[in-house]
Amino acid sequence: MTATTGTGQPLLALENISKVYPGVIALSDVTLRVHHGEVLALIGENGAGKSTLMKVLGGVIEPSSGTITIGDRHYDRLSVLESQAAGIAFVHQELNVFDNLDVAGNMFMGREIRTRLGFMDIEAMRKAARPLLRRVGASFKPETLVANLSLAERQLLEIAKALSIDARVVIMDEPTSSLTLSETQTLMKVIADLKSDGIAVIYISHRLGEVEQCADRVVGLRDGHVAGELAKHEINHDAMIRLMIGRDLKALYTPPSVASGGTVLSLKGIKNAVNPQSRVNLDIRAGEILGVAGLVGAGRTELAEAIFGIGDILEGELTLAGKTFRARTPREAIDAGIYLVPEDRKRTGLVLESSICENISLADLGTVSRYGLVSQKAQLRRALAQRDRLGIKANDVMRNAAELSGGNQQKVVLGKWLSMNPKLIFFDEPTRGIDVGAKSEIYKLMRGLADAGVGVVMISSDMEEVIGVSDRIVVLREGRLSGELQRAQFSEHNVLKLAVGGN
Amino acid sequence: MQKKDMWLAVLILVVGAIVYMRNPLFISPINLGNTANLIGLFGLFAIGQAFVIMTGGIDLSVGSMIALLGVLFVELVGRFGVPWPLAILITVMAGTVMGLAHGLLVTKLKMQPFVVTLCGLLIYRGVARGYTGEATAGFPFGASFPELEWLTVGRSFGVPHSFIALIIVGIITWFVLHRSVFGRHLYAVGKNEDAARYSGVRTGLVITSAYVICAVLTSIAAIYFAMFTKSVQPSSHGNFYELYAIAAAVLGGFSLRGGEGSIIGVILGAVLIQQLQNLVNLLGIPSSLNFAVMGGVILAGVLADQQFNRYRERQRAARALDALNREAAAPS
Numbered sequence: 027m028t029a030t031t032g033t034g035q036p037l038l039a040l041e042n043i044s045k046v047y048p049g050v051i052a053l054s055d056v057t058l059r060v061h062h063g064e065v066l067a068l069i070g071e072n073g074a075g076k077s078t079l080m081k082v083l084g085g086v087i088e089p090s091s092g093t094i095t096i097g098d099r100h101y102d103r104l105s106v107l108e109s110q111a112a113g114i115a116f117v118h119q120e121l122n123v124f125d126n127l128d129v130a131g132n133m134f135m136g137r138e139i140r141t142r143l144g145f146m147d148i149e150a151m152r153k154a155a156r157p158l159l160r161r162v163g164a165s166f167k168p169e170t171l172v173a174n175l176s177l178a179e180r181q182l183l184e185i186a187k188a189l190s191i192d193a194r195v196v197i198m199d200e201p202t203s204s205l206t207l208s209e210t211q212t213l214m215k216v217i218a219d220l221k222s223d224g225i226a227v228i229y230i231s232h233r234l235g236e237v238e239q240c241a242d243r244v245v246g247l248r249d250g251h252v253a254g255e256l257a258k259h260e261i262n263h264d265a266m267i268r269l270m271i272g273r274d275l276k277a278l279y280t281p282p283s284v285a286s287g288g289t290v291l292s293l294k295g296i297k298n299a300v301n302p303q304s305r306v307n308l309d310i311r312a313g314e315i316l317g318v319a320g321l322v323g324a325g326r327t328e329l330a331e332a333i334f335g336i337g338d339i340l341e342g343e344l345t346l347a348g349k350t351f352r353a354r355t356p357r358e359a360i361d362a363g364i365y366l367v368p369e370d371r372k373r374t375g376l377v378l379e380s381s382i383c384e385n386i387s388l389a390d391l392g393t394v395s396r397y398g399l400v401s402q403k404a405q406l407r408r409a410l411a412q413r414d415r416l417g418i419k420a421n422d423v424m425r426n427a428a429e430l431s432g433g434n435q436q437k438v439v440l441g442k443w444l445s446m447n448p449k450l451i452f453f454d455e456p457t458r459g460i461d462v463g464a465k466s467e468i469y470k471l472m473r474g475l476a477d478a479g480v481g482v483v484m485i486s487s488d489m490e491e492v493i494g495v496s497d498r499i500v501v502l503r504e505g506r507l508s509g510e511l512q513r514a515q516f517s518e519h520n521v522l523k524l525a526v527g528g529n
Numbered sequence: 530m531q532k533k534d535m536w537l538a539v540l541i542l543v544v545g546a547i548v549y550m551r552n553p554l555f556i557s558p559i560n561l562g563n564t565a566n567l568i569g570l571f572g573l574f575a576i577g578q579a580f581v582i583m584t585g586g587i588d589l590s591v592g593s594m595i596a597l598l599g600v601l602f603v604e605l606v607g608r609f610g611v612p613w614p615l616a617i618l619i620t621v622m623a624g625t626v627m628g629l630a631h632g633l634l635v636t637k638l639k640m641q642p643f644v645v646t647l648c649g650l651l652i653y654r655g656v657a658r659g660y661t662g663e664a665t666a667g668f669p670f671g672a673s674f675p676e677l678e679w680l681t682v683g684r685s686f687g688v689p690h691s692f693i694a695l696i697i698v699g700i701i702t703w704f705v706l707h708r709s710v711f712g713r714h715l716y717a718v719g720k721n722e723d724a725a726r727y728s729g730v731r732t733g734l735v736i737t738s739a740y741v742i743c744a745v746l747t748s749i750a751a752i753y754f755a756m757f758t759k760s761v762q763p764s765s766h767g768n769f770y771e772l773y774a775i776a777a778a779v780l781g782g783f784s785l786r787g788g789e790g791s792i793i794g795v796i797l798g799a800v801l802i803q804q805l806q807n808l809v810n811l812l813g814i815p816s817s818l819n820f821a822v823m824g825g826v827i828l829a830g831v832l833a834d835q836q837f838n839r840y841r842e843r844q845r846a847a848r849a850l851d852a853l854n855r856e857a858a859a860p861s
């Protein structure tokens with residue numbers, strides 16, 4: 027099947043592209059055309075091949091067969107340089123930034139501005155970076171060291187970097203996966219601007235609301251094939267889901283079946299090292315899903331990490347099931363039954379170069395081993411159980427986690443923690459980069475945990491998700507608790523008001 | 530046994546066959562026994578080094594440790610008349626303290642392993658030379674310690690006991706690295722320290738343990754070396770030995786970035802290196818070229834390994850594409 031509708035001479039065409047990995051057919055015979063000034067959304071389940079297709083266009087991977095046409099030039103394969111020279115800018119799903127350089131240095135990596143003597147013109151680069159950062163709504167400066175940026179800020183940096191290239195096509199592979207509503211809206215404006223300049227945008231996202239808002243045309247991929255496409259007037263939530271998974275999806279959110287119980291963990295005047303100017307008081311209850319909302323940089327991750335034993339708690343008291351509690355290392359938190367599913371799977375969630383199987387048992391090798399020796403069989407059994415439970419798309423759990431699509435990697439991280447017995451579990455952006463089908467599975471899992479009496483805390487930047495999943499929402503602003511909402515008060519407006527301040 | 534290790538074993542056999550054809554003395558019991566002894570001595574601390582390299586670190590101090598601990602052991606037994614089992618204990622304890630110091634400096638004070646152990650290299654050597662006043666430390670004339678000698682330089686059925694010690698240590702460390710929870714943590718820390726920490730692995734403890742294991746094995750090797758040479762010349766004893774250990778690990782498939790390698794690999798690496806030294810002797814190559822031969826072989830070996838991997842990747846992808854095309858061609 028091909029996706030060809032659209033008008034006029036296409037700006038670029040990918041024709042009959044296949045990409046085969048040993049044991050996996052990532053793309054099979056995919057044809058895709060992109061026109062001037064259109065916003066083309068690419069949707070599909072995790073592992074459908076969206077990123078792979080875009081990496082072919084970005085020159086990052088070589089297709090096994092097929093041709094690429096840009097303007098009137100044909101290629102069997104592109105290199106990254108050729109792709110850039112042809113005017114293709116790429117915001118990658120997995121961020122690739124240089125921690126040890128500043129923001130401007132990252133932005134102009136490989137295209138450094140030079141002085142007449144051939145040295146780097148650091149001032150010029152910083153000056154050029156400033157308006158681009160403003161355009162994407164970033165509050166950090168060109169001089170900032172990237173190591174100090176949060177995941178969301180890095181994402182903004184990548185977007186700004188793509189804008190710094192004089193592009194004809196901008197590929198955005200899940201650019202908003204860790205952005206909150208307000209940055210996302212800024213991005214929507216940027217996309218509209220690009221479009222009116224005649225620049226084409228290829229937009230990949232699992233947040234269907236965004237797709238509905240910005241796309242002119244939607245192409246669905248399923249198992250490496252083109253499953254079909256939707257024209258502007260056909261784009262709606264249900265149609266997109268049908269295109270992606272080939273059927274309708276039942277209710278995304280499940281309501282709680284039990285009332286929330288007693289307090290699992292109570293925070294009294296907690297001050298952490300990252301936000302020493304503010305204190306947090308909060309009770310986390312068993313049996314409820316507590317949504318934690320806030321803007322990028324509000325200190326949500328830092329608070330969860332401090333409780334988990336990463337980063338210091340300076341002052342205040344934590345009470346776990348009636349007893350004072352303080353974890354100095356993650357090990358202590360885990361032993362006390364407090365888990366954290368971290369937001370950055372590449373850096374802290376997974377050992378990418380280890381197998382799926384090893385990743386799943388890493389936090390709990392004790393139970394799959396005897397006399398200190400790991401039992402391969404027990405480990406394998408556990409991995410297979412989690413794979414089936416979470417629907418991780420991998421025949422072979424001995425494959426490296428690096429070979430999975432982004433969404434499936436996230437499921438491996440979840441599998442690691444869900445194979446143990448939590449008392450309290452923090453999910454930091456649990457559905458970052460996860461498709462709708464799997465999202466509903468994860469919501470069901472979280473609900474199941476809560477119903478079983480576990481305290482569930484969900485940090486999320488996805489407004490739909492915060493409102494749909496939570497039983498109670500707290501909002502953080504600049505490290506401070508700016509308010510709490512009960513179910514009856516849930517609305518985008520109310521959350522945003524607390525997150526931004528003012529009205 | 531991993532594929533990589535198997536190729537290394539094949540390489541060792543091929544080199545062995547070639548040397549034998551040029552000089553049949555290669556398989557004479559005397560030559561084999563001597564080489565096995567050297568393999569045992571060098572293999573012991575190469576395994577230690579492998580643990581450190583697994584974490585992404587490096588231990589440059591082992592050569593100097595062998596000198597300093599050798600001096601210590603010989604002095605204890607030869608001059609102060611300390612019973613040798615106690616002397617062994619003290620020597621290993623001293624090694625443990627050094628390893629602990631390296632580990633804590635790296636994990637607690639966040640110093641770089643290269644810097645920490647480079648300073649170790651300088652300090653231990655300096656202390657050994659300073660303490661002895663550059664004089665050779667040796668056993669008094671006519672002294673003999675039959676049990677100790679049996680244990681270290683003795684042979685059973687012609688097999689040197691140092692070699693047997695290597696086999697025993699190899700088996701134990703194989704279980705530790707490849708089958709134990711600690712070993713799994715070691716791999717995880719080497720590949721992604723942050724993710725390991727977030728998974729509740731006590732990364733500081735794991736890394737420190739690696740340095741301690743390295744130092745303990747090195748101190749055992751130091752005792753074997755001291756007994757083998759019978760005297761310790763503090764300015765030259767153990768010079769460059771850290772490089773032999775690192776070379777053995779690299780040949781054995783360890784990545785200096787950490788998280789990769791196997792015990793069988795590093796042992797085979799140690800075997801190959803001693804075989805090369807032997808080759809230089811037997812084939813009448815000037816022994817001054819010793820290092821050049823070693824360097825050349827390591828370079829070629831690592832390069833070949835890399836190229837071969839790339840080739841295999843391409844082959845696998847091509848086969849998969851073929852299968853796809855056939856599937857597409859078949860009527861469906």
Ligand SMILES: Nc1ncnc2c1ncn2[C@@H]1O[C@H](COP(=O)(O)OP(=O)(O)OP(=O)(O)O)[C@@H](O)[C@H]1O
Nearest residue numbers: 047052072073074075076077078429430431432433
């Ligand atoms: N380096 C690799 N080696 C083997 N298989 C791979 C590799 N990279 C990707 N794949 C496989 O190719 C398929 C498509 O992956 P891709 O990353 O394109 O999915 P995606 O549609 O972007 O999914 P997601 O929404 O999760 O990001 C997956 O089954 C994945 O496991």
Ligand SMILES: [Mg+2]
Nearest residue numbers: 076077119432
């Ligand atoms: Mg993707």
